[in-house]
Amino acid sequence: MESHVITPGPYRATKLWNEVTKLFRAGMPLKKHRQHFKVYSNCFTATSAVDWLHELLRNNSNFGPEVTRHQTVQLLKKFLKNHVIEDVKGRWGFEDLEDSSQLYRFPSTSPLKPIPVGPQGVRKRSVSLKDREGFFKLRGSKKFDHEIQENISPAVEDSTTDTHSEENSRDITEEDIQDIWKNVTLTHLQKLLGLPSLDDVLNPTQIDSCFIVYNMTKVNKHGVVTLDDKTDDLPHWVLSAMKCLANWPKFDSNQPSYPGFERDVFKTVSDYFYSLPQPLLTFQYYELFVNVLGLLQPALERLAVEALQLCTLLLPPASRRKLQLLLRMMSRMSQNVDMPRLHDVIGTRTLMVQTFSRCVLRCEEEVDLDELLATRLLSFLMDHHQEILQVPVYLRNAVEDHIAYLRSQTRHSGIGSGVAMPTYSFCRQISTQEFEEQKLSVSQAAIADLLESILKDKAMSVKEKKKKLKLFQKEYPDIYFRRFPTTESEVKLFADKPKIKPPLLISIKKTKAFSIRN
Structure with missing residues (x-):
């Protein structure tokens, strides 16, 4: 279990x-x-x-x-x-x-599903960050919220020297700036997911860098995307229905009010989202969002929030806006104690998640676990939507610093010309073995932190703590052994629990027994 x-x-x-x-x-x-x-x-x-x-x-x-x-x-x-x-x-x-x-x-054999492979029977090897030259890291005073202080630059496929010579000989174009937004976003997302390449979970060539720039820059004071083309926006009648539910019972007095009115309004909203040709997270990014679900662990929750921040920037602005407004409505409804029951048996929060999960995430070709995965993701999105759908300032700073550095390189032909040290510097290319070792050390450090959180949890009973430690030892024996190399070190953890005092009768000096015949 x-x-x-x-x-x-x-x-x-x-x-x-x-x-x-x-x-x-x-x-x-x-x-x-x-x-x-x-x-x-x-x-x-x-x-x-x-x-x-x-x-x-x-x-x-x-x-x-x-x-x-x-x-x-x-x-x-x-x-x-x-x-x-x-x-x-x-x-x-x-x-x-x-x-x-x-x-x-159970049948005599277990029908496990085969993992899909390429036409040659093996997966196509993707070009990963560790195989590329010329990627850079941030060296400045700014810190990312999650204390990861590095950003990777766009990959340079050709000779580094040739590329920089060409880059220094021309101005930075608008197309260059959009490519920088795209590559900085994707390479940082790749680091958060801990993957050697994103090519296995999405097609980078299908990503529109204009969407990232639009979602980062064209937002209102609440952080919600504003659309230039209003034909892509929610219809007025849907937006009115969503506002009615989000602000219940403070709705327009001109609207009708009768028993069951709120259920009819809710059905109007759900019918609209079910009528959309594809889910809000789009079919294109199904595999990507399913992979982010792998970060939904207590010790990795911060990474999951940041990964979802970047993933939702890839969406078409109209889809991101609909997602923002839907999550705001769902969150307010589930927390509103004055909201009448919308279902005779199911609670409001559960109803929200069950109703809209497939409107948010599903595969173009039905997958057997679609509904469960969509439920898991939507629950997390609803609980953290304010942080996930805000504009990540660190990403904007990283892109602006990179653009400033490239422009300074364009103006100055050499390092020895009195130019200040650039914000970004090139780092050495590492081997495949070093990359795998670094990836392993990061994941093991996160697991070790999870073990420490169990040990330091004062609210957890000794019995429950022992149970969790036993499961942890079974799953991660090497990390457990490093923390408790000997049996004595493990026993010492529970040595400080208060001892039970012996019964009072045992501590009293025995006295002469009285006989009822005396």
Whole structure:
């Protein structure tokens, strides 16, 4: 039942499907059941499977506590369709599974999904940062909010000397500036995700640098994108309905008011977003956002926020604006105690997430875990939308410093001409082995910080702390051993707990017993 983390990389959704399949097959209790006067061994009821799988998903960091029982039933139907399970008579491939006492079992072989490969049977090797020359890092007084003080420059494919000679011989054009925005954004995003290349999770050639510049510069005082072309904006009637729900019960007095009015308004908004031709995060960036989900761990939450800041800058301005306004409405509605119930059973927050998850994220070709992944991402977006959708100042500073440096190089032909030291300096190219070692050290440091947070948590009971440490030792034995190299060092951690005083009768000096016959 422990949480397994699938690290960012290509085909993460497929890897997650295989991971859930393996956990379900390995952990689901199998029993002997009687049905229609016949006994079946090593099987389980649909209800038992829903109970067990629902608990697994809620406690798994890849999916989280927002997973509902209904979503779990839908996943079991997909398990039946893909022959992860079958009924006790060996039938599968249909989706009539219900939350009932119907019996199911596991087939003799586990149908894990193959990881897609290229046409030659191997993945095409992408040109990564560690293979490129001429990337630079920031050396200045400004610090990034998350204390990562480096930014990588655009890659230089040709000879470094030739490129700089050509760059110094001409002025910086508007096209150059847009390329700088794009490359600084992507290379910093690559570092946050810890990937050797972004080519495996998106197509950089399809990214429009104009969108990044527009989303960074054309915003109102609330940080919401303003559109020059109003035909791409939300229709007036949708915007009016969203304002009505966000500001409930302070709405326009000219609007009608009757029992159930708020439910009709909510349906109007949801119908509009369902009618859009593609989700707000666009089909193009599905794989990218699924990879950001790999950062949604307690110790990496800050990195996840910053990665989503950059990812949402890539969106078309109209999509980013719709996403901003939708998240603002959802957040206000879920926190509004005066908001009437919009559903007879489901709470407002859960209803928000379930209703709009597929309007925000889904794959163009249906993926089996789409709904669960979209729910996980939308919950995080809703909780952190103000920070995620604000303009990242550090990115603007990095781009402006880079442009200033290139212009200073254009004006001056050599370093020895009295020019002040540039803000950016070229760093040496590192080997593949060094790159992998640095990537490993960063991830291990984050995991080590997670261990320390468990140890220092004073609100956690000793029993719960021991349980978490046992799971941590199982998942990361090397890091655990470095923290507790000996048994004594581990025992010492709990040595300060107060000792229980011995019973009073034991400490009292024994006195002569009295006999009832005396």
